[in-house]
Amino acid sequence: MKKKIYFGIDLGGTTINIGPVTVDGQILEERVINTNVASGPINAIERVAQTINDLIKESYSDCEIVSVGIGVPGILDPKNGKIIEASNLPGWENFEISKELGRRINIPVFIENDANLAALGEQWLGAGAGSSDMFMFTLGSGVGGALITNGTLFSLNGVSGEFGHMIVNMEGPKCSCGRLGCVEAYFSKHGLKRITAEHLQFNPSSSLRGYEQDKITPQIISHAALQGDVVAQEIYNEASRALGIAISNIVNILGVHKIVIGGGIANAWPVFYGPLMDTIKETVFQTNVAKVKLVKAELGEKAGFIGAARYAMQNVNP
Amino acid sequence: MKKKIYFGIDLGGTTINIGPVTVDGQILEERVINTNVASGPINAIERVAQTINDLIKESYSDCEIVSVGIGVPGILDPKNGKIIEASNLPGWENFEISKELGRRINIPVFIENDANLAALGEQWLGAGAGSSDMFMFTLGSGVGGALITNGTLFSLNGVSGEFGHMIVNMEGPKCSCGRLGCVEAYFSKHGLKRITAEHLQFNPSSSLRGYEQDKITPQIISHAALQGDVVAQEIYNEASRALGIAISNIVNILGVHKIVIGGGIANAWPVFYGPLMDTIKETVFQTNVAKVKLVKAELGEKAGFIGAARYAMQNVNP
Numbered sequence: 001m002k003k004k005i006y007f008g009i010d011l012g013g014t015t016i017n018i019g020p021v022t023v024d025g026q027i028l029e030e031r032v033i034n035t036n037v038a039s040g041p042i043n044a045i046e047r048v049a050q051t052i053n054d055l056i057k058e059s060y061s062d063c064e065i066v067s068v069g070i071g072v073p074g075i076l077d078p079k080n081g082k083i084i085e086a087s088n089l090p091g092w093e094n095f096e097i098s099k100e101l102g103r104r105i106n107i108p109v110f111i112e113n114d115a116n117l118a119a120l121g122e123q124w125l126g127a128g129a130g131s132s133d134m135f136m137f138t139l140g141s142g143v144g145g146a147l148i149t150n151g152t153l154f155s156l157n158g159v160s161g162e163f164g165h166m167i168v169n170m171e172g173p174k175c176s177c178g179r180l181g182c183v184e185a186y187f188s189k190h191g192l193k194r195i196t197a198e199h200l201q202f203n204p205s206s207s208l209r210g211y212e213q214d215k216i217t218p219q220i221i222s223h224a225a226l227q228g229d230v231v232a233q234e235i236y237n238e239a240s241r242a243l244g245i246a247i248s249n250i251v252n253i254l255g256v257h258k259i260v261i262g263g264g265i266a267n268a269w270p271v272f273y274g275p276l277m278d279t280i281k282e283t284v285f286q287t288n289v290a291k292v293k294l295v296k297a298e299l300g301e302k303a304g305f306i307g308a309a310r311y312a313m314q315n316v317n318p
Numbered sequence: 319m320k321k322k323i324y325f326g327i328d329l330g331g332t333t334i335n336i337g338p339v340t341v342d343g344q345i346l347e348e349r350v351i352n353t354n355v356a357s358g359p360i361n362a363i364e365r366v367a368q369t370i371n372d373l374i375k376e377s378y379s380d381c382e383i384v385s386v387g388i389g390v391p392g393i394l395d396p397k398n399g400k401i402i403e404a405s406n407l408p409g410w411e412n413f414e415i416s417k418e419l420g421r422r423i424n425i426p427v428f429i430e431n432d433a434n435l436a437a438l439g440e441q442w443l444g445a446g447a448g449s450s451d452m453f454m455f456t457l458g459s460g461v462g463g464a465l466i467t468n469g470t471l472f473s474l475n476g477v478s479g480e481f482g483h484m485i486v487n488m489e490g491p492k493c494s495c496g497r498l499g500c501v502e503a504y505f506s507k508h509g510l511k512r513i514t515a516e517h518l519q520f521n522p523s524s525s526l527r528g529y530e531q532d533k534i535t536p537q538i539i540s541h542a543a544l545q546g547d548v549v550a551q552e553i554y555n556e557a558s559r560a561l562g563i564a565i566s567n568i569v570n571i572l573g574v575h576k577i578v579i580g581g582g583i584a585n586a587w588p589v590f591y592g593p594l595m596d597t598i599k600e601t602v603f604q605t606n607v608a609k610v611k612l613v614k615a616e617l618g619e620k621a622g623f624i625g626a627a628r629y630a631m632q633n634v635n636p
Contacts, residue, residue: 069346156572157571163571170490170560171487171489172489241488253463255473
């Protein structure tokens, strides 16, 4: 019997990561190509197809390539393999990516939101390995969230949830989505910037005053906090409070205990783990306190294509 | 082949409703006995067993009685058929209800939280019929919530969610659970009482001033609102705002569209439907606005034992 292989693809605004993975989670290799967004979706998909066809010819011609999964940053119509909206991929709206790639490689292609697939990757081979139920928040420009139950992505009506826009403070600050008090209005690049501006108004002594306010990144704030800057720590404390409430809500309403935090801002882990865990302990039900496990994502950039391969696998063999 | 029958039982603090139901949803009859909480669980369970055995002897001796479901108001260990904590059933803690009833009737017994089973009943034969995915809020002394996916109760780790304690205002009023800003701190008997006290302080002209403050019930407030009392309407508006945010969170994060509102306070439907729907429309994602269906529960007191029979059915034939 031929060895079965699944290709995972993580389509980003800058690069596309492509890798063949076995059913037991061996990552055979990884190729990275440029997205070149401006040259359009057909051009990019042709280069992805070329890469996959080359890889197969070079190394996997004796294998059965069962299916392909792609993580796409945006709002999708997974059933029809179509991109609806993708702010980082201008010009890709309404592109039928599954069909266009599928007919160039003759392998079935399945798409899902990239943050969801990163969560699926972490659950399979990363920070969530061993937990069939898991929730992951991805902290970056925005806040993404994904629930994994029984080792598969939870979704109803083909839609995966907007966990980053859970409202935790109905009288809170305005979010990028226009509503008030979403968790994204606190623990995102944008949210941290807002909190920083508020705090610096009243704290002239903070080391953060040495930067142009518009240039202050989450990294700069976390670095300052680690250096002992009290205001920088306060900024992360405030963001952690909102994120902790959101996590407690998820634990209390859904009964999931393994919580993974990923995304660029998760690198400030030493700065926010303490206050975040304090809020969670204070606001989950007593019966859950000892059960909650809060961990940092482990797979980094690789989570996306690994989860995409896993997704391909689950769609063929549910 | 014998006709298959499932018994549903709704165990309340005052009465116990018992009824045989067929697989296609025929409710054959309903018996109501007193709980007599003070006489203890064994006494009550013996009378339940007697009722079931009598019913079978009288009318169903030619049927196959496949299984029994019981809805219990409290925190349970469904796997072991045990009551952990039940504030309306003092003295029933740690009672192994499935085992004790099962050995008296020789039929397998399954337990679940009563509000969850009422939701399952509504999804099967009530307001949610035809929607395989549904969410229900039950508004009463507290706020209960239950998610039904694919026609079955959603639960992870054997635990069904504490949706009533979703925090929607992290800087909000204190809830009975001790935390701040849960939806239960607004749209429950207790929550409405709190909001009423706040409003009456500043509104001496309200007709609600004619009552002793401690005696004002949700019914009195909704009646006053229907009579044109602006303050009474404002009280429901404020509660609806918080409930609407909670519902939008659930719609946005879980992708469920059919929302059922039940429980005693749901009878104020004409007073709060408008403002509740306004908040939902304002705070769900645009793509969901047209999809959300908000409806009132239909089965009333019968939802519990009907859902319990359904649960019995699903546990035997999953």
